[in-house]
Amino acid sequence: MTSLEIWLTAIALAMDSFTVALAGGLILKRIRLRHFFTMAFFFGLFQAIMPLLGWLGSLYFHRFIEHYDHWIAFAILVFLGVKMIREGIKGDEEHQFDPTRFLTVLTLSLAVSIDALAVGISFTCIGLTTLQQILFPLFAIGIASFVFAFGGSFIGCLLGSKLKFPMEPFGGLVLIILGIKILCEHLA
Secondary structure, X not given: OOHHHHHHHHHHHHHHHHHHHHXXXXXXXXXXXXXXXXHHHHHHHHHHHHHHHHXXXXXXXXXXXXXXXXXXXHHHHHHHHHHHHHHHHHOOHHHOOOOOXXXXXXXXXXXHHHHHXXXXXXXXXXXXXXXXXXXXXXXXXXXXXXXXXXXXXXXXXXXXXXXOOOOXXXXXXXXXXXHHHHHHHHHO
């Protein structure tokens, strides 16, 4: 795997992080770098850890994981999307979807990184058989996801602060569409 192929893979995986972070940023009304950093850190971390787990488990669990990973990502994203839409429609400030909650960030990080698990499995299939061989791809995937998630949440927050209507329903719709996209790609 060449450096270019590694970076292209990393950027492709980071696109889901960007989209979800953008949706989360739309909901935020004020720029808080701490929230952006937290979301970006966990998105990057999960995107780097999942290929490692996929690589480690590929010898034993390959045939089990590949049949369900897309359903898990779909269910998580649709659940969170519906929750965002319902809470946005309620309009109750006290119960609005909060993309900065730690559990929400972890759940979103897991949902967007499930595809990375399959990438880790593919590392074994293309002959990356030692930890030393996958360290650079893991690093590239983590960095790309961090940068894209940070940028997505920042851009989303800038756009969301200029819009005067609740963005939770829109963000929820984005998550649902992303879940459907993941499901369709794997079923096709």
